[in-house]
Amino acid sequence: MIAEAGLAALWLAASLALLQLFLAVTGLKGGKAELLAAMRPVAVGQGMLTAIAFSLLITLFLRSDMSVLLVAMNSHSAKPWLYKFAGTWGNHEGSMLLWVTVMGVAGGAVALFERALRRDTHMATLGAQATISLGFYAFLLFSSNPFARIDPPPTDGQGLNPLLQDPGLAFHPPTLYLGYVGLSVAFSFAVGALLTRTVDAAFARAMRPWVLGAWILLTLGITAGSYWAYYELGWGGWWFWDPVENASLMPWLAATALLHSVTVLATRDGLRAWTIMLAVIAFSMSMVGTFLVRSGILTSVHAFAVDPERGSFILALLAIYIGGALALFGWRIGSVREGAPFELISRETLLVVNNLLLSVILGIVLIGTLYPLMTEAFGHKVSVGAPYFDRIAGPIALVLMLAMAAGPLTRWRRDRVPAVAKRLAIPAAAGAVAAVIIATLAWGRMGLLPLFGLIVAIGVGIASLAPLWKRKLLRTPLFTWGMVIAHLGCAVSLAGMACDSAFTVEKLVAARPGETIRTAGWALRFVQIMPLAGDNWTALQADLAVDRGGNAVMMRPQSRFFTSPPTTTSEAALLTRWNGQLYVVLGEEVEGGRWQLRIWWKPFVTLIWLGGILIAFGGALALIGRERRGWLAKWRARRAVA
């Protein structure tokens, strides 16, 4: 019954989306803006129905209902409940349902909470959101039904990929999807504004909180995914340039550019066409990235369902939505007036530089990701790896960081070079001092890119705090704090990346219990190795007493064997200290009772994710700072009515 109810909820949601589209078209054609009032409950109802369908699928997974094909294929009754729960979206159909749910709920939120938008633009936006949703409903219902039954039901399921059996699965995909699909709102806003010709500052102010919200979640999702891969995949890397990682990075780059250009549009009414373009590109990148991998065209650790029928479906959806939006852009943008002009030396210019550099990095990542596909079309097989991305995108990212340092210290509209230089003097001097110190200490021992990365990180870190200089901290607006913290987060993250790539010490040993291994100032005493049983796995666990002069701490890396499906994973042991992380992986047994141990000391590696969290936190402060007044006003108005 539950599965049938879920399917019914999905069909109902799809028909509401159709109704929503119909209302939008009628309202816009007949100039009946009052139809917006009728669209609101429809959009909210659609969001609720998708949420119901999704909770029903979760219920099926929690109950291990093996008569449902998806549960039987991807779950197992012996799994801990957290992974039954999170396993709901650890597969193609379930994650598609999550996608549709986020899209439906986001559409409902736009209907319910958006008040700043002109009514016809609001209608067009909701119509666009319904149109996108319809395609994905069709995809779910016709080629990826998550509620399909299997008869006769198997006695037990096939289990979830053990690499996914980690608390990370409960957090990373939903956050990322909220970010990806949240960008669909920006896309719909752009389409709505193009249709009703309302690309202006007021429109930008209405769109900004939605972009910011999606961007915060995307940032958190990527940060979480990076840390998860770092400790779960067991080789100490935090970014792999895997197609799916690129698929999350590309929308983030576009959304970051959008976030800055929408500020120019909201504050100075400039960059109109460009902002609309970015809003289209950001969500297009979400779709392209996600589905490029889903279709099986690019191989990746994240590929769920490789199926040409689904691939063709996806291709059609991409062609219709992205192609349609770009065609609308070409058709309508000519009639959008040029925005307000600005001088060469101004904050606008630096934000344009930021946008261009972000777009260039986006292009580099996109080309690197698609390159294997391009050469294959001409009969060659190549794969593009980290060296390409690091060498090409890295230096540009450093230049981008410099622009980021200068931007907040430059005035809107027009500024003078000496004034900007004066404001940048202290951070530049600090960067120079850092450069001299680091260069003398580590010259020749670290690569050029990490060296410059560290210097830039220090200079930019100080520069990012400069907007607070000589200000009363408590009276500084919250969104300024947000910007400062987010920019500081970028510098912190960059410092972590540079330290990790320059100073990591790696050691591979074959050791017997009783032996002590010394590396990077640490002593690891291999106490014993013993078997261990978990809920649905057994493991060999090495006990290591670890110290660097103080009290010893136990580290327990494991090699785990899962029975359903039969797989071995290595669970790294991590020890976090203020100045870095010790990372130990247990390998295989070699002759003579020795065990392979791979040990890394990674100085300041945690800064990478701390920076990511700071960036997201800064975004949240900016969102609250900008919207607080509106919320307060609304609350007061409501109280006054009551």
Add this chain to the structure above:
Amino acid sequence: MRRILIWLPLLLFAAFIGLFASGLFQPDDRIIQSRLVGQPLPDFDLPAAASDQPGLGSRDMAGGKPRLLNIFASWCVPCAVEAPQLMALKRAGVAIDAIAIRDARSDVDAFLARNGNPYQRIGLDARSAVQIALGSSGVPESFIIDGRGRIAYQHIGDIRADDVPTILARLEDAR
């Protein structure tokens, strides 16, 4: 100029869709075929891998009749799985030689005692040098060598029961 710029994204996207479509309908070929198919065998001369059988040199493969060259290892599980199929091929009159990869003589002896011995000659390739020269990327793999010492066919992975007729047909073709 502005007009072109406005339509440029759509044009680029159309190119992307074309690329995507061509990728979608391209046959899936994750298996890497050796470039030596159709070429003469590389020269090698390997010591014996089993106690009571001779080693294998490339000249042994040019005796005028097609032979099957099986790349295996005693530590390889799929190799044990394909053993019955090799025995069936031997019964069908196929001459089979083998190269044992990164192996030890005692292990090979045990493997043959356990899974049967379809081989006439077994060479020991202790450091995979010959395997790499052959363009073979893993174990098990089987090559059909025609009577003049040329590689006529490569089978990647274990030989399943339904592969046997194909192998026999290819051996016939190589004659």
